[in-house]
Amino acid sequence: MATGIWVLGDQLWIGQAALSSCEAEKSQTPVILIESRHSAQKRPYHSQKLVLVWSGMRHFAEELRSAGWQVTYEITDNFEPALLKWIQQNGIGELRVMVPNDRPFMQLIQNLQLDCSLNLIPNNHFLWSKAEFQDWANSRKRLLMEDFYREGRKRFNILMDGNKPIGDKWNFDKQNRRPPKGKLTTPTPLWFEPDEITRSVIEEIKTQNLASYGKIEPFCWGVTRSDALAVVEHFLTQCLPTFGPYQDAMVTGEETLWHSLISPYLNLGLLTPMEVIAAAQKAYLEKNLELNSVEGFIRQVLGWREYMHGIYHYQDEDYRDLNWFKHSEPLPDFYWHSSRTDMNCLHQVLKQVEKTGYAHHIQRLMVLSNFALIVGVSPQEIEAWFHATFVDAYDWVMQTNVIGMGQFADGGILASKPYASSANYINKMSDYCKNCTYDFKRRTGDKACPFNFFYWDFLSRHQEQLRSQGRMNLVLGNLQRMSAEELAAIQALATQWREENKS
Numbered sequence: 060m061a062t063g064i065w066v067l068g069d070q071l072w073i074g075q076a077a078l079s080s081c082e083a084e085k086s087q088t089p090v091i092l093i094e095s096r097h098s099a100q101k102r103p104y105h106s107q108k109l110v111l112v113w114s115g116m117r118h119f120a121e122e123l124r125s126a127g128w129q130v131t132y133e134i135t136d137n138f139e140p141a142l143l144k145w146i147q148q149n150g151i152g153e154l155r156v157m158v159p160n161d162r163p164f165m166q167l168i169q170n171l172q173l174d175c176s177l178n179l180i181p182n183n184h185f186l187w188s189k190a191e192f193q194d195w196a197n198s199r200k201r202l203l204m205e206d207f208y209r210e211g212r213k214r215f216n217i218l219m220d221g222n223k224p225i226g227d228k229w230n231f232d233k234q235n236r237r238p239p240k241g242k243l244t245t246p247t248p249l250w251f252e253p254d255e256i257t258r259s260v261i262e263e264i265k266t267q268n269l270a271s272y273g274k275i276e277p278f279c280w281g282v283t284r285s286d287a288l289a290v291v292e293h294f295l296t297q298c299l300p301t302f303g304p305y306q307d308a309m310v311t312g313e314e315t316l317w318h319s320l321i322s323p324y325l326n327l328g329l330l331t332p333m334e335v336i337a338a339a340q341k342a343y344l345e346k347n348l349e350l351n352s353v354e355g356f357i358r359q360v361l362g363w364r365e366y367m368h369g370i371y372h373y374q375d376e377d378y379r380d381l382n383w384f385k386h387s388e389p390l391p392d393f394y395w396h397s398s399r400t401d402m403n404c405l406h407q408v409l410k411q412v413e414k415t416g417y418a419h420h421i422q423r424l425m426v427l428s429n430f431a432l433i434v435g436v437s438p439q440e441i442e443a444w445f446h447a448t449f450v451d452a453y454d455w456v457m458q459t460n461v462i463g464m465g466q467f468a469d470g471g472i473l474a475s476k477p478y479a480s481s482a483n484y485i486n487k488m489s490d491y492c493k494n495c496t497y498d499f500k501r502r503t504g505d506k507a508c509p510f511n512f513f514y515w516d517f518l519s520r521h522q523e524q525l526r527s528q529g530r531m532n533l534v535l536g537n538l539q540r541m542s543a544e545e546l547a548a549i550q551a552l553a554t555q556w557r558e559e560n561k562s
Contacts, residue, residue, distance in 0.1 A: 060152025
């Protein structure tokens with residue numbers, strides 16, 4: 060009986076654990092990749108997410124064939140029939156699958172009625188295994204990302220001078236919050252023209268009416284490992300030298316600024332985290348780059364990405380259902396249709412997401428997620444939206460980032476305070492407010508910015524809970540000094556807005 064390998068759609072790396080386990084016998088080892096049309100319809104995925112994953116899978120199948128593997132590629136409605144047929148045709152006695160990153164897909168695999176044994180090979184696409192993260196977490200009284208990040212720096216010897224961090228500081232975040240004032244000269248992002256395989260995927264999605272959200276063209280993402288490596292090199296040479304200071308900035312018409320654009324490729328498996336981190340460290344050492352830029356980038360990969368994956372598997376499965384504030388408002392319809400909002404910040408970012416399936420971390424956290432939080436949208440609804448609309452979204456990515464960080468629905472397991480703000484933050488870190496219908500300075504009246512009256516309404520509604528968060532006491536003190544008349548006007552505006560924007 061043969062040993063076969065099922066390569067999942069976000070494991071497109073020739074060094075992934077299941078393939079590595081059979082490398083010596085690859086010419087005799089059947090491999091299968093499966094596109095499931097039913098799986099693609101479970102959410103209203105962005106058209107470009109479907110193109111990215113399916114074109115990436117098809118290109119990876121060709122890469123495997125060129126490397127000497129026996130590859131079968133199936134396009135079908137459901138995984139199970141195609142998998143069972145392949146197992147029977149190839150006499151598979153043992154099916155090897157690298158452990159999926161997402162719990163729902165793990166459950167799908169475990170529920171399959173297979174005619175062979177199933178061997179789940181531990182996932183090697185993260186720097187910390189589930190067991191290693193659990194050991195770290197169990198030894199802690201608090202699960203702060205900063206603590207985890209420092210542990211990772213020491214463990215993998217990244218930006219270290221012996222036992223001390225290079226520059227004598229672990230974190231240069233305070234240097235990386237410069238507002239986008241004056242004329243900025245931004246780098247041109249590295250995009251790609253679709254090749255024949257990608258064009259074929261685009262045409263299939265169109266003709267089979269598989270698209271649910273977003274513009275499918277122009278499609279400019281890379282779909283191969285060589286594309287992904289080219290994006291890394293472009294970032295290191297064109298963007299990383301000045302990445303740090305403006306990494307939180309938001310500018311109209313600037314979709315990428317100095318950001319790396321590598322998260323879709325990391326999350327597909329086309330890149331590995333350590334090669335990206337090592338390349339950034341090498342660039343710092345050889346090119347004398349600014350430490351705050353390099354450290355800020357490395358923290359995103361070595362810190363946040365690993366931490367979010369670790370928390371996802373460390374917490375119980377019901378983490379996805381947490382709702383500390385008991386928010387239950389529906390997601391405003393304009394999240395799906397950017398033209399339906401006259402708030403310029405939301406309109407600009409949502410229009411960008413519709414076009415590309417991408418927005419950088421501050422656009423996601425302080426515009427899209429922040430607004431849903433202060434309005435009181437169900438955490439599960441806004442998480443489902445993020446999961447569907449972003450090209451780099453997966454269950455493990457969005458549960459922690461949205462439920463935990465963005466919505467504070469876990470009550471502080473992940474974040475030390477809610478990421479809630481008024482229009483003041485958006486005006487400081489962007490140019491969106493300059494061309495908006497609303498006045499970012501006003502919290503009551505006809506031109507009052509919804510970010511303002513919802514922010515203070517949010518604080519008022521949840522002040523008892525928020526008092527338990529020490530970092531909120533200063534702003535709660537400002538709330539106490541607000542007149543009863545102004546607070547009533549704010550609450551009336553919030554109520555009126557919710558009624559007028561019911562989906």
